[in-house]
Amino acid sequence: MYMCCHLPIYLWCTILAHNSVAIHGVFFGLRYAFLLGYRLTVNTSFLNGALFAAAFLLSAYNHIYALIAVAGIALYVNLYILITKRTLLVIVFADLLILVGYCPWLRALFFQTENAASNFWLTSLEPLSLMIFGGTVLLFLLLFIKKKTSKKYIAYAMFSILFVEIIGLAVSVILRPLYIARYAAPLMGIFALLLAGCFYKWADNKKVLIILCCIMLIQYLGIAFFEYSPSWTDFQHEFQEAYNKDDIFIYTDSSFGPFLYYYPESEHICFNYQSWFRAFENLEYEEAQDFFAEKQESRVWYVVNQKAVIPEFIKENGKLERRYSFRNDFNVFDVYLVNGI
16 A cells, blocks of 8 residues: 555645654654555565664664654564564564664663653643543544545554553553653654545645645744744843853753853753753752852842743742743743842
C-alpha cells in the first residue's frame, strides 16, 4: 500500500502534522519509520529491512518517547511477519542492525531513565493525558468500524500510537508520573499518515489541497510570529542601559535560558535545584536563606515566567520592582529589580 507516498497525500500529512515537525524536528524519522515498517510488511526485502533499521535509529537516538514509539512500530512489524510466516531472515537482519546500532547508547539510556525517575518535575498524572488517550481510542474504534477497507493499515497505526500512550500511562501509574500529553506530539505525523491512508481519494482533490495549503501557510505565519517575535531583541536593547556585568540574576523556575546565553559574565543563581542544571556551566544552585542572609553589593534581578507563582520567600526578602517584560517563544517573562537586600 504505497498511496501514502503520493505527493498530494504527503502534502496533506505535512499540513496536519507540521506543528509536530516544527516544534519537534528531531522526530523527523518517526514518520518514515512508520511508512518503512508498513512497507516491510508488504515487501520483506533486505533493502527495506535496512532502511527501516536506519529510520528506527534516527528516531531512537533523539528522544526516549521517540524510542518507545519506534519500538512499538518494530514490535508490530515483527509480530506481523512472524504470524504471516514471511521471510523471517529479513526481520532478524533488521533487528540485529537496530540492536548493534543502539548498543552504544544503552548505558546513557539507563542513566537518563534512572535520573528522570528520581528527579522528574511532574508530580501527578495530568487529566489531559487521560482525555487524549480516551479520545484516541474512540477515534480509532470509529475508523476501524466505519472503514471497510484499509483495516490492516488502521490496525498498524492504532498499535503504533496507542503503544506509546499505554506505556507512558502504565509507567506513570505503576512507578511515578513521567508522561504528559505533549509527549505524544511526535505521533501527529503517524496520525496524519493514518488519515491520508483512510481518505486518500478526498486528499487528491485539488481544491481541497489548495485550501489546506492556505491553512498551512497561515499556521506557519502564526508560529513565526511567536517564535521570532522582536520582543526579546527589544528587551535587550532597553536592558543594555541598565545592565552591568556585576549584576546578579536569580530564578525560581527555568527562566534562566536566554540570560545564561546572552549575559554569561554575570552570576546566575537558581533556588530550586534540579539535577539537569549541571548541563549549564554558569548556573549555580544556592539555598535561598543563605543568599538573602548575605548583604549583596551588586544589583539583583529576578526573572520569572508570568505563568509561575512567585514564592513567598522572594517577596519577603526583597522589594520587587518590575522593570521589564518580554516574550520569548510562547512564554512571557517579567524581570524585577530586587531592592533592599
